[in-house]
Amino acid sequence: MNERMDDRNDEPLVDLARNGQPEAFMELVRRHRERIFAMIYGLTRDRADAEDLTQETFLTAYRALPRFRQKSSFYTWVYRIAVNTSLNFLKKRSREKGRATFDENVAAGDQATRAIPSPEETSVQSELEAKLAEAVEALPPLFKAAFLMVVNQGLSHAEAARILGCTENTVSWRMHKARKLLQAKMRPFLNEVGHEM
């Protein structure tokens, strides 16, 4: 298992939190909040939403602690809650705004918040990164979740499968589809950097 998934022993704190000690739970929050936030931000690409969803994730976890049977690590469990919470949020957001409008708004907001320089000012490399961020953003949520977990957070397919509640083969298939979509979208820009990497 990835060392980052279980690198600290959370069990004593989980037990204390389950017995009604919120300060023990807050320590668990401090331990894992950075990675949980990074994952949620990767899915939503909105800082304010990611802050709210991070808070919602931990609150949901606290309320659900009595049902946590410790078959997985606390981190894996909270991570799963974070992904589900984020995907439900994205589903709701896309329903409210309509898929097309949502995509346009996210792309526009993303460009604005990241203050991407104009094509004249930017290097080929940073433009490529901006395009890649847009392409990842446009992936279907389930593909994006798998891609962010495996590529950005370094989880194995087995770990991602546990979190996503699916099989390793499904994760493997989603990774393949995500890469295909990204490659198709990025193809026009990849010629400029070549295949020297």
Add this chain to the structure above:
Amino acid sequence: MKCERARKLISDDIDGRLSGKRVEALERHIQSCAACRAYRGDVAIIQARSKAQPAPSLSPEDWARIERDLERELGRAPRARYRTALFPGIRLRLAWVGAAVLLVGAMVFYLTKSGSAGLDAAFLSYEGSLGRIYGETRDDPELADSFNRLVLADIGDTIRAGHSELPVDLLANPYFLEGWVGDTWDYRRDENGPDAP
């Protein structure tokens, strides 16, 4: 090896999931296929660029604010308590048994309607039945999709009708049954295709 399969293997290879024999088969294909060679170069760049993106984070002040908000919410949240269920998971298992029975029923329905397969196939094992259906639907994506929808609808109806008091809301889980839909179906068909090892 077909290019589509090679590209799936390229994705698995990047994620370290490919065994020796498959690596060799992939390399043989790559040597003889310029398009897949270029594809692998593209996805390698995408992989490297994605991994190099810095993880988003919040300032200590932001975390302090979130922590304060969360502590306030935890104070309002119902206190976490252990609950020991009698016969944990039994109701959930019953739901799965029900779903499996309906799945087999749906297979019998399909095989009866198809005529060519005949009722004999209904007495095959679960795996055998599934394999038979893969074979029947391999060249007809529309039929595969219809069958898939039929199975999903039956399982969903059973759970809704007979197990409304499930300990967890399976249908609210965005991943429940996901393994049967769309892409994974294609993947399984691909895995059982003529060039499967």
